[in-house]
Amino acid sequence: MTRVILWIVLAAIIIRIVWRFVHAIMDGAGMLRGSSPQPSVRLVRDPVCGVYVLPSKAITSGSGASTTYFCSEKCRRAWGSK
16 A cells, blocks of 8 residues: 555656646746746947946946947946047
8 A cells, every 4th residue: 555655656746847847848938828938138248348238237438329338337437548
């Protein structure tokens, strides 16, 4: 009897692992209701050191189309001294 219970528990664990794996694949592919793929994030490159940064987190210089993005105040000062 104990052997049967252990087999049932083992089967339940295996089924749960397989289900979670399939669910994760379907969620990543956007096949589940209510799930949508994450939008891509545009990165900008610091002209001084070449690091890519998020525009929302970057330090800027200029405005409009002539905005330049920097990763740090040090890079912005180095750009301004050129």
